Amino acid sequence: MSWKDILITPVHQWLAPSVGSCLTCGKMIRAGGCGVKGFSQICTACYKLIHWITAPRCPVCGRAVGCPDCSRAGQGARNFLMNRSAVQYNAAMREWLAQYKFRGNESLGPLLAQMMNYAMRAMVEELRVKSAAPKHPFDIVTFVPVSEERMLERGFNQSRTLAHGAARGARAPVLDMLRRSRHTEKQSSRNRRQRLMDLNGVFEPLPDSVGKLEEYLLSKHLAQRPVRLLLIDDVYTTGSTLDTCASVLHNIFRDLGHLAEIYCLTWARS
Secondary structure, eight states, X not given: OOHHHHHHHHHHHHHSOEEXXXXXXXXXXXXXXXXXXXXXXXXXXXXXXXXXXXXXXXXXXXXXXXXXXXXXXXXXXXXXXXEEXXXXXXXXXXXXXXXXXXXXXXGGHHHHHHHHHHHHHHHHHHHXXXXXXXXXXXXXXXXXXXXXXXXXXXXXXXXXXXXXXHHHHHTOOBOOOEEESSOOOOGGGSOHHHHHHHTTTOEEEOTTHHHHHHXXXXXXXXXXXXXXXXXXXXXXXXXXXXXXXXXXXXHHXXXXXXXXXXXXXXXXXX
16 A cells, blocks of 8 residues: 555545444444445444355254254254244344344334345245245245234334335235234243243234235135245244244134245344
8 A cells, every 4th residue: 555545545534424323333434434235324344243144054944053953853843944044143233133122223123124135035046046936936924923012112023124124025015914912021031941831822813814814815816826925033043933933824824725835034043
């Protein structure tokens, strides 16, 4: 680097107009400060904290490293075909999600949804290569519900926001299909056995979801093949929540005389 580069480059950076503050760290972003197409709302340093999962090692849950859950002795087939996640759940991603879910930083919602859209497009491409799936493989997008207590506490369902982000890449409608019959403790603080016990019977169909689903299936003439459904959640830890929801969804479709193929997409994989 020449002496002119050393002297002039900082001046150009200082004179560059500010375009706002980074959503995650709060630092000011200068024009061109991120340099990553589609993520101009965060700075370069924060973007580098994202560990995208681009090559999953586990074909079932999509984990980027060895998976003790899917390889566990006696592990039966799950109620979903596969899960894919946008990012690894490292310390930085845990902080981003905590800011969004628990500290009221709702401005992060569009960023996380955008990340889901990115992961959605990667998932569609993977399905296209592996199984010759169509360009838009999913018929319906739905999401894991939160309890009424959580809705009152936060004012929103983070999984619904993520579902709408994924739906942009899936070109499929987002349908509310499930509700929680009772409140459960935060699953992040519980082990696998406790999760399974705590989730027993907790999810059920929304009262009007079955009728609306039947109308939608008839309008799209989806009686000739299994309905491809994408289920969304924020973090995949053991897969217990997604598996339980998928079981209920299968029952809904069976009651309507349809088969379903259920896929999952989560923002992060722990």
